[in-house]
Amino acid sequence: MSLTQIKQTMSELKLLGMMAHFDTAISQASKDGLSVGEFFDSLLQAETDFRKMRSAEQRIKGSKIRRGASFEDFDTTAKRDITKAQLRELHSLKWLIEGRPLLLIGPTGIGKTYLARSAGFQACSHGKSVLFVPVTDFLEIQSTVRAEGGYLKYRDKLTKPDLLILDDFGMRKFNSQEAEDLRDVLEQRSYGKSTLITTQLPLNHWKEVIPDEIIFDALMDRLEGLALEIKITGESYRKVLAKKLDESTKQK
Secondary structure: OOHHHHHHHHHHOOOHHHHHHHHHHHHHHHHHOOOHHHHHHHHHHHHHHHHHHHHHHHHHHHHOOOOOOOHHHOOOOOOEOOOHHHHHHHHHOHHHHOOOOEEEEOOOOOOHHHHHHHHHHHHHHOOOOEEEEEHHHHHHHHHHHHHHOOHHHHHHHHHOOOEEEEEEEOOOOOOHHHHHHHHHHHHHOOOOOEEEEEEOOOHHHHHHOOOOHHHHHHHHHHHOOOOEEEEOOEOOHHHHHHHHHHHHHHHO
16 A cells, blocks of 8 residues: 555545644654554544644634633733732643632733633543533523523523533622522532632622522522632733733833
8 A cells, every 4th residue: 555545545534633744654664663553543643643733723612612722821910919829720721620610809901711711621631521601691691591492491401511601690680580590600610610600799699680699699509618719909901911911011
């Protein structure tokens, strides 16, 4: 079988990582005198890496997370009260492996959503399924599916992923049904699955948007003491970026 036929067969068998690496592997084997075992190990590793990357891309696409966030690009020079130890803890995904809720608490513009997206991408790259849902979207969809009799199906969609990210909790008050549905989702996810919530409100202020005392107490029971809370204070990063852009413009 010719080299062209071998590559064609790889394509037909969907061994796309091997096929892409084949010419390089042949050249490397000839140059470095690789054994047959080393040659095939190189091809198998290329196929493994390709499939992992493709799976991660599929998980990222399904997560609905807007791209452009990573822990590596998080600006640690900005004046924000978050420690390198806390960033390492987020990056490690230990909280996700343990199935703990995670709360990122702080004022608007501080970087909560950026960190949530970074955690989501990190989880996708480590084989975890993720779904990113702004709380405003959650409430809008919840209202629609309840009216159409599809709430349980929507709840199952939110329950399924290893990590659910609810972004910007507390922008408005919840009515009793909305609050109960949030409690229900967190209850369904409390059995080994993590929920990451970004919010401006510390837990003891959630009563401001969850007026039903019984539901509020039930939410606290699922979060207080169990959730990993990271409180971030400091100047809005949007202002920091604006200053950097002004300085850059002046230097030109």
